[in-house]
Amino acid sequence: MADYLFGFGTTAAPGKILYGPQPYEALVSEVCTTFGCVPSVAVQEDVALVRAVIDYRNAQAARDWLNEGEKGFEELAKHPQVLSLLLDMTRAQQGQDLTMAQMLALYRRQAAQRDAQRTADQEQRPGQGRGKG
Numbered sequence: 001m002a003d004y005l006f007g008f009g010t011t012a013a014p015g016k017i018l019y020g021p022q023p024y025e026a027l028v029s030e031v032c033t034t035f036g037c038v039p040s041v042a043v044q045e046d047v048a049l050v051r052a053v054i055d056y057r058n059a060q061a062a063r064d065w066l067n068e069g070e071k072g073f074e075e076l077a078k079h080p081q082v083l084s085l086l087l088d089m090t091r092a093q094q095g096q097d098l099t100m101a102q103m104l105a106l107y108r109r110q111a112a113q114r115d116a117q118r119t120a121d122q123e124q125r126p127g128q129g130r131g132k133g
Contacts, residue, residue: 027051062083073107073108086103087103
């Protein structure tokens, strides 16, 4: 089971780490943790719906933390399940096999660009920028 959590290699793609779908037991564990229930209750739920709800919640959390700047990056680092989903989504959007470090560097650059743009926009508004008005 650890292969699912940490990635795995194949002879078909030497040197490349692959990430596959989590085993059913991992989903049951995540449902129990997320929704505060015991496994006997978790196994009665619709797997596709539960997975979609968990992914949606994690995607929302990732978006919110990415928009909070450095404080958000610190919070994001505390939630490996959110980081994992964000990495999967980023890989899909970018069309390349990024590492976690590469993904975080990408989002930090984007955050810095956003911050710089906000600062420039504030300085251009009459009466709202530093030293103007």
